[in-house]
Amino acid sequence: MKPATRPRIRGEQERLLVIDPVRGGFADYQIEDLPQFLAPGDALVLNDAATLPASLRAGPELELRLMSQLDDGTWLALCLGRGDYRVPTEERGAPPALAEGAALAFGHGLTARVRAIDVHSPRLLYIEFEQRGGELWQALYRAAVPIQYAYLRAPLALWDVQNVYAGRPWAVELPSAGKPLRFETLFRIAARGVTLASLTHAAGLSSTGDPTLDARLPVAERYELSHETATRLLAAKERGGRIVAVGTSVTRALEAASMSGTLRGGTRHTELLLDGASILRTCDALLTGLHEPGTSHFALLEAYAPRALLESAFGHAQRAGYLKHEFGDSCLILRGSLDSSDAGRTLEWRQAG
Amino acid sequence: MVTGASRGLGEALALELARQGARLVLVSRHLAGLETVVGRIRDAGGEAHALEADIGAKADIYPLAGAAAALVGPIDLLVHNASELGPTPLRLLLDTECEDFERVLEVNVLGPFRLSRVIAGSMALRERGTIVHVTSDASVNAYAHWGAYSVSKAALDHLSRLWAAELAERGVRSFSVDPGEMDTEMHRAALPDADRAALARPELVAPRIVQLIRSTSVASGVRIELDSLGARS
Numbered sequence: 001m002k003p004a005t006r007p008r009i010r011g012e013q014e015r016l017l018v019i020d021p022v023r024g025g026f027a028d029y030q031i032e033d034l035p036q037f038l039a040p041g042d043a044l045v046l047n048d049a050a051t052l053p054a055s056l057r058a059g060p061e062l063e064l065r066l067m068s069q070l071d072d073g074t075w076l077a078l079c080l081g082r083g084d085y086r087v088p089t090e091e092r093g094a095p096p097a098l099a100e101g102a103a104l105a106f107g108h109g110l111t112a113r114v115r116a117i118d119v120h121s122p123r124l125l126y127i128e129f130e131q132r133g134g135e136l137w138q139a140l141y142r143a144a145v146p147i148q149y150a151y152l153r154a155p156l157a158l159w160d161v162q163n164v165y166a167g168r169p170w171a172v173e174l175p176s177a178g179k180p181l182r183f184e185t186l187f188r189i190a191a192r193g194v195t196l197a198s199l200t201h202a203a204g205l206s207s208t209g210d211p212t213l214d215a216r217l218p219v220a221e222r223y224e225l226s227h228e229t230a231t232r233l234l235a236a237k238e239r240g241g242r243i244v245a246v247g248t249s250v251t252r253a254l255e256a257a258s259m260s261g262t263l264r265g266g267t268r269h270t271e272l273l274l275d276g277a278s279i280l281r282t283c284d285a286l287l288t289g290l291h292e293p294g295t296s297h298f299a300l301l302e303a304y305a306p307r308a309l310l311e312s313a314f315g316h317a318q319r320a321g322y323l324k325h326e327f328g329d330s331c332l333i334l335r336g337s338l339d340s341s342d343a344g345r346t347l348e349w350r351q352a353g
Numbered sequence: 354m355v356t357g358a359s360r361g362l363g364e365a366l367a368l369e370l371a372r373q374g375a376r377l378v379l380v381s382r383h384l385a386g387l388e389t390v391v392g393r394i395r396d397a398g399g400e401a402h403a404l405e406a407d408i409g410a411k412a413d414i415y416p417l418a419g420a421a422a423a424l425v426g427p428i429d430l431l432v433h434n435a436s437e438l439g440p441t442p443l444r445l446l447l448d449t450e451c452e453d454f455e456r457v458l459e460v461n462v463l464g465p466f467r468l469s470r471v472i473a474g475s476m477a478l479r480e481r482g483t484i485v486h487v488t489s490d491a492s493v494n495a496y497a498h499w500g501a502y503s504v505s506k507a508a509l510d511h512l513s514r515l516w517a518a519e520l521a522e523r524g525v526r527s528f529s530v531d532p533g534e535m536d537t538e539m540h541r542a543a544l545p546d547a548d549r550a551a552l553a554r555p556e557l558v559a560p561r562i563v564q565l566i567r568s569t570s571v572a573s574g575v576r577i578e579l580d581s582l583g584a585r586s
Contacts, residue, residue, distance in 0.1 A: 048427075048478060050419055134378075134402035137423050141416035158415040167427040167475035169419040183477065187522075198478050 001290060001318045003151045004327035007160045007179075014180045015322055015329040017290065019313050020338040021305040026313040027338055027345035028320065031180040031330055034287070037337050040193030041241035043233055044186075044287075047175040047249050048198040050166035053144035053158055054173070056106045061096050064104070064127070065147055066172050067205050068219055074115055076219060078208050079123045085148030085155065089209025097122060110139035121213055147173055147205070151325065161326075170202040170222065176326040177247030177288045195236055199225040201249040217296070220269040223253040227265035233282065234263055242284035244334070248300045251283050258282045276302030285334040290317055290324045304333040316346055354378045354421055354428050354472070356408050356464075357435030359386030361537035362487065365559035366432060371399035373563060378402050378421040378428075380435065400425070408435045408464035409456060418471040428472045430566060432485045433465040433509070436502075441542040443498040454501040461505035466512060473516065473525060480524035483566055486513040488529040488576065499543075510576055517574030526573040530565060532558045533580045553580075 008014060016029040018037065038044065054066040056077075063080040070076065081093030098104075102114040104127065111130045118124035129136050146161045163178040165186070190196050201223040208214050233243055233254075245251040256270035257263055258281035273296065274280075286304050291297035293311060301310055313331070322329045355370065357363040358379035364386075367379050371394040379401055381387045387403035394401040402424045406413040421428060437460035439453045469484055476482025491499045492506035509529065516527035534540060536552035561579055565571050 046478065048475060050422065052419070052423075134404055134420070134424060137420035138404055138416075141420050158419070162415065162471075163474075165474040165478040167479075168422040183474065186478075190523075196478060 001292060001314070001322060001324040001328075003325040004323040004329075005151055005153045007156070007327045017313060017317050017322060017329065017331040018337050018342075019305055019309065019331060019333045020336065021309060021333065022335045023338050024309055025338055025342070026309075026316065027342040029345070032185060034181075034185055034332065035188045035192055035194075037332060037334055038189055038192060038194045038244065039242075041236060041239055042244060043195040043197050043236040043241055044189055044244045044246060045233070045250050045254065046163075046165060046178055046181075046196070046198045046246045047171070047201045047203065047253070048163075048165055048167045049171035049175055049200050049202060049249075050163075050169040051146060051158075051161040051171045051174045052169040053141060053146050055147045056110070056144045058104045058106055061093070062104075063092075063095075064106075064125070065205060066144075067124075068172070068202060068221060070126075074126050074128045076118075077125050077127050078205060078213070079125060080209065085152075086150055088150045089207060092209060095123060098125065106139075106143040108139050108142035109135075110143040120216070121210075123208070123210065123213065149326065165198070168200055170200055171204075171249075173203055173206055174326055175201065175203045175247050175249050176328075177250075177330070179327065180330050181246070195232060195241075197229050197232060199223060199229060199250065199253050201253040203247075203249045218252075218271060218273070220271050221249075221252075222267065222269050223249075223256065224267040225253060225257050225263075225265045230257065230263050230265035237282070242334075243282055244285040244287060245283045246287045248286075248288055248297050251280075251286060251300060251303075254282045255280060273299070274303045275299040276307060278303040280304070285332065285337075287330060287332050289326075289328050290314060290322055290331055292324065301333065320346070354380060354430070355432045355434055356380040356468070358390060359383040361539060362532055362535060362555045362558060363432075363434040364390050365555035366434060366562060367401065368394065368556070369559040369563045370430075371397065371401055373567075374399075375430070376400040376425045378404055378425055380404050380406050380408070380417060380421075382407050407460075408433075408468065409437065409459035411463075411467060414464070414467045414471055418468065422475075427475050427479060429476070429481055430483050430485070431469060431472055432487070432566075433468070434485075434487045435464070436461055436487065436539065437505075438539060438543055439501045442545075443502075443543055444500070445498060446500040449500055454504075457501035457505050458508070461502070462508045462512065465509060469512075469516060473520065476525045477520055477523040482525040484513070484516055484525070484527040485562070485566060486510070486527070486529035488513075488531045490531055490533075490578070492529075492531070492576075513576070514574045521573055526571070528565070528571060528573060529576045530562055531576070531578045532562065533578070 014031040019026045065078045067076040079095035081095040083092040112127040116126040161174040359381035384405040391401045406417040491503040513529040
């Protein structure tokens with residue numbers, strides 16, 4: 001599947017592949033069609049984390065990517081060496097070796113100290129910024145840029161990586177499942193009697209460029225689900241409503257919050273990974289991007305639909321020209337979403353494409 | 354979040370909101386002035402953070418919104434108080450440079466639009482939030498010499514009504530408030546010969562605005578005149 005090589009522009013068609021695990025089929029729609037698949041009593045759950053500019057430069061030899069903020073205020077950061085965003089991360093030079101206590105300067109008055117080096121990899125650092133409060137955040141926003149992707153035509157600006165409903169900057173990469181959603185669509189969904197709910201999940205790095213490190217992803221990610229939202233979602237489920245997660249990060253947060261058997265509000269960390277063997281306790285359906293077999297995102301999709309159906313649907317998506325990655329098209333996995341009138345919808349698209 | 358909080362009405366609003374327990378992010382182009390206000394709030398046991406930004410600069414908006422939410426969490430109250438008069442002494446339209454007119458619109462209309470656009474999405478999702486637009490009687494009266502400012506405030510009033518119309522069903526309130534003539538630096542710049550003794554003091558006006566913010570009986574979309582003073586020269 002080809003990646004979308006730039007953020008979408010207004011009015012551009014954004015596609016929605018609807019997959020029905022009950023019917024064992026799929027059909028082509030557009031993102032504006034999403035409301036018709038939701039019913040009164042359902043709840044759509046969004047990750048309202050804004051995206052932090054998480055890429056910092058300390059000279060030409062060293063880029064630091066913030067991965068997560070720990071409870072003591074220090075940050076886990078990934079080191080990358082020489083090369084800019086056009087160089088795929090796996091081809092970047094080796095970063096310079098840094099010792100504990102080393103000073104880092106990022107410009108705009110932002111400085112940090114290396115507090116510790118990860119025992120498994122010298123590329124993972126625990127750093128502590130030397131500024132606090134408003135001074136820290138102001139300097140961070142001036143010195144840092146969003147994490148960039150080699151497949152994009154032009155660098156991303158901060159506004160390119162924000163969802164329209166974003167609040168606190170907890171995510172280091174865009175929670176991209178929400179990117180195609182505009183308020184026009186969200187208000188139409190709400191007007192159907194669907195609850196719009198949100199949690200905040202500190203979506204982490206998608207890739208480090210190093211297979212050994214990638215195998216350790218995700219690092220523990222912070223999430224916050226208010227008690228009020230947990231109560232609303234439980235009530236929706238009790239009344240027969242379906243919980244539709246927007247994105248893999250929402251799925252992981254909701255399922256982590258359901259580990260005790262019932263959904264519980266609170267602020268916690270999770271490293272939960274889901275796959276075809278997982279039983280989903282809270283989530284009933286998923287709106288997400290298109291993920292290819294072999295990725296951890298694809299494995300999570302298998303918790304919602306059988307692998308054979310996903311492979312068949314994504315094979316179709318590839319042939320039909322769907323786009324993948326952060327600014328790509330969407331898919332909705334929802335049981336009972338399609339009926340006999342959907343037969344032929346994929347064929348239409350194939351001819352059009 | 355209060356913009357233009359380093360002095361005048363913005364400073365008074367910040368101090369009053371802090372007294373009533375709000376956790377604040379204060380915004381201005383003048384960091385030194387802001388830090389003095391933040392210091393006073395913290396000395397009194399309140400929480401406030403200073404962020405330097407130019408509301409008229411597009412590139413400042415996302416960093417401002419992001420830093421603010423990182424510091425105090427999702428923003429529940431946004432007070433658009435920062436304002437630009439344009440060059441003083443105020444000029445007739447025929448003597449107004451296009452660039453000066455544009456700058457006034459950038460700070461007084463586009464800036465508030467951009468900032469609300471970034472912050473009100475989270476309010477709409479959470480079904481909670483209030484947006485306050487500080488306006489002026491120049492928004493409804495055409496006083497000679499007040500051209501750019503007057504046009505910008507008329508547009509700001511309407512922006513306030515439009516936010517109200519679009520967000521009413523999502524529990525987000527928007528209104529504009531005309532505080533009347535106050536003894537501020539901006540007023541001195543516009544009308545240096547005014548009798549200062551006849552002007553309202555910002556620290557007495559601010560509690561009345563905070564009362565409106567807290568009152569659930571203030572309908573969304575309204576324009577409130579705190580008082581009506583005589584015509585300007």
